[in-house]
Amino acid sequence: MNKTIPEKIKRIFDKYYQADLKIWKAFAEYIEPRSFLKGEIVKDYHRTEHHINIIISGSVGHFIANNGKDICLNLLYENQVFSDYLSFLTQSNTPIKSECLEDIEIWSIHHKDLNELYAKSTEGLIIGKAIAEAMFISKQHEQIRLLTLSPTERYLKLISDRPEIFQRTSLKIIASYLGVSPESLSRIRKRIYE
Amino acid sequence: MNKTIPEKIKRIFDKYYQADLKIWKAFAEYIEPRSFLKGEIVKDYHRTEHHINIIISGSVGHFIANNGKDICLNLLYENQVFSDYLSFLTQSNTPIKSECLEDIEIWSIHHKDLNELYAKSTEGLIIGKAIAEAMFISKQHEQIRLLTLSPTERYLKLISDRPEIFQRTSLKIIASYLGVSPESLSRIRKRIYE
Numbered sequence: 001m002n003k004t005i006p007e008k009i010k011r012i013f014d015k016y017y018q019a020d021l022k023i024w025k026a027f028a029e030y031i032e033p034r035s036f037l038k039g040e041i042v043k044d045y046h047r048t049e050h051h052i053n054i055i056i057s058g059s060v061g062h063f064i065a066n067n068g069k070d071i072c073l074n075l076l077y078e079n080q081v082f083s084d085y086l087s088f089l090t091q092s093n094t095p096i097k098s099e100c101l102e103d104i105e106i107w108s109i110h111h112k113d114l115n116e117l118y119a120k121s122t123e124g125l126i127i128g129k130a131i132a133e134a135m136f137i138s139k140q141h142e143q144i145r146l147l148t149l150s151p152t153e154r155y156l157k158l159i160s161d162r163p164e165i166f167q168r169t170s171l172k173i174i175a176s177y178l179g180v181s182p183e184s185l186s187r188i189r190k191r192i193y194e
Numbered sequence: 195m196n197k198t199i200p201e202k203i204k205r206i207f208d209k210y211y212q213a214d215l216k217i218w219k220a221f222a223e224y225i226e227p228r229s230f231l232k233g234e235i236v237k238d239y240h241r242t243e244h245h246i247n248i249i250i251s252g253s254v255g256h257f258i259a260n261n262g263k264d265i266c267l268n269l270l271y272e273n274q275v276f277s278d279y280l281s282f283l284t285q286s287n288t289p290i291k292s293e294c295l296e297d298i299e300i301w302s303i304h305h306k307d308l309n310e311l312y313a314k315s316t317e318g319l320i321i322g323k324a325i326a327e328a329m330f331i332s333k334q335h336e337q338i339r340l341l342t343l344s345p346t347e348r349y350l351k352l353i354s355d356r357p358e359i360f361q362r363t364s365l366k367i368i369a370s371y372l373g374v375s376p377e378s379l380s381r382i383r384k385r386i387y388e
Contacts, residue, residue, distance in 0.1 A: 064341050071341055086334040089327050094334075095342055118323075125319040129312075132326035133283050139333050140280040147258050147265055148289055 005031060005107070012054060012079050016137070017130030023123040030113040035105045042098040042106075049087035049094075051108040052131065055080050058104030061173060063097045072176040074142070075101070075169060077162065085135045101169055151180045152188050199225060199301070206248060206273050210331070211324030217317040224307040229299045236292040236300075243281035243288075245302040246325065249274050252298030255367060257291045266370040268336070269295070269363060271356065279329045295363055345374045346382050 006024040009031075013019065034053075036042055043049050045065060059077045062084065063070040073096070076082045087094040088111060117124040145154060155178055158165060165174060175185040200218040203225075207213065228247075230236055237243050239259060253271045256278065257264040267290070270276045281288040282305060311318040339348060349372055352359060359368065369379040 064338065066341055073337070073341075086331055086338075089331060095338060122316055122319065125316065125323060129319060129323040129326055132323055132330055136326055136330045136333060137280055137283060139330060139337070143267070143333070143337070144258065144280075144289060147260055147267075 009054065009107075012081065013127075013130065013134070016134040017126065019123065019127060019130070023121075023127060026121070026124070027109070027117060027127060030109050030117060031107045032110065033105065034108050036100045036103070038100050038102050040100045042100065042104075043084050043087070043096075045095055045097045046093045047087075048091055049084040049098075050111050052081060052083040052085070052088060052114065053106040053108045055082065056105040056107060058100065058102040058106075059168060060104060061099055061101050061177075063099060064095055065097075070097070070176070072173050075162075075165070075173070075177050077168075081131075081134070083135075089132075101173065146179060151178055151184060152192070154178050155185070155188050156192075203248065203301075206275065207321075207324065207328075210328040211320065213317065213321060213324070217315075217321060220311060220315070220318070221303070221321060224303050224311060225301045226304065227299065228302050230294045230297070232294050232296050234294045236294065236298075237278050237281070237290075239289055239291045240287045241281075242285055243278035243292075244305050246275060246277040246279070246282060246308065247300040247302045249276065250299040250301060252294065252296040252300075253362060254298060255293055255295050255371075257293060258289055259291075264291070264370070266367050269356075269359075269367070269371050271362075275325075275328070277329075283326075295367065340373055345372055345378060346386070348372045349379070349382050350386075 006021055006028040009028060010019070010021055010024045013024070033056075042053070042060065055076055055078050057078055059075065060082050061075055062073040062082070064073055065071070074082070082098060084094055084096045084098060087096065091111065114128070118128045145157070149157065158174070158178065171185060172182050175182040178185060180188070200215055200222040203222060204213070204215055204218045207218070227250075236247070236254065249270055249272050251272055253269065254276050255269055256267040256276070258267055259265070268276070276292060278288055278290045278292060281290065285305065308322070312322045339351070343351065352368070352372065365379060366376050369376040372379060374382070
């Protein structure tokens with residue numbers, strides 16, 4: 001395993017929990033690098049999630065189907081962690097899909113291996129707790145954003161966080177993520193740049 | 195501390211993580227019983243949450259303000275756990291409020307005490323991980339419900355889970371929780387019972 005991997009994982013998780021590098025070395029031993037092409041499904045609707053993944057390059061969306069239409073729940077890019085974490089925790093099927101929006105390279109850790117790490121050491125448990133807390137924090141922020149910001153404010157926040165997003169992700173998917181129609185998003189952009 | 199308290203806490207958490215009773219005994223030692231009257235704020239908007247609470251009697255709602263209107267995020271009754279958990283984890287202010295919908299008695303554990311429990315034992319950490327995971331599972335189910343069920347389906351699920359809800363909680367708050375106007379909720383109920 002490349003010696004920069006634990007350092008990279010530590011940098012990604014440090015904002016949630018600053019664990020010692022040796023803990024991330026133990027974690028890194030379980031990492032399985034995987035790659036998928038744009039349009040490929042990493043985890044399908046009504047299937048069970050077996051991995052937690054770190055995005056090394058590319059982007060992924062989480063979707064849920066509503067009346068035959070895919071609604072985008074999350075957009076995830078480099079150095080972000082993704083998983084259908086409800087399915088991962090309960091090891092049961094969920095109506096959530098993870099689909100590649102660009103070719104991706106990811107580092108994955110399997111459910112079985114992560115549980116082995118939890119059982120092996122206090123540090124493993126600390127990581128498990130940190131992952132669960134980070135997932136909750138991100139999900140709760142998502143709900144607050146959707147309920148307290150107007151579509152225009154959500155749009156402005158998104159391009160401030162991800163200035164390159166319109167070069168990488170289709171307008172249709174960004175609109176779905178912002179909770180507006182593609183036409184409304186076009187109007188919002190037009191109004192701002194006029 | 196009453197000797198039935200650890201048993202009661204164990205029953206509430208068993209569906210998430212089946213910890214040994216001795217772990218809940220350690221947890222129970224930190225419990226502080228609190229009570230609030232209907233209409234009182236347990237944790238206000240733009241304040242910091244210091245507790246995780248178990249409802250012994252009564253009910254509580256989580257709210258977020260949107261254009262001067264309170265939107266109900268969650269409705270919580272006996273034997274459920276509540277906390278503005280984002281605020282609790284980050285120990286920072288959030289735009290979420292917890293308000294009593296009936297007089298309540300709750301068992302509360304303070305942030306400082308819970309962290310002491312985490313630091314003291316592996317079992318404490320297991321509990322911390324279980325709490326974070328339970329909070330995520332509940333939040334993700336909430337999002338799936340809102341996105342995949344119609345208002346009528348959400349209503350039917352709610353009365354099947356909580357048949358007594360209309361005797362205890364106002365139509366206006368239930369409507370907000372279901373994501374519909376009070377008028378729409380009245381129409382849904384009329385249609386079903388006609």
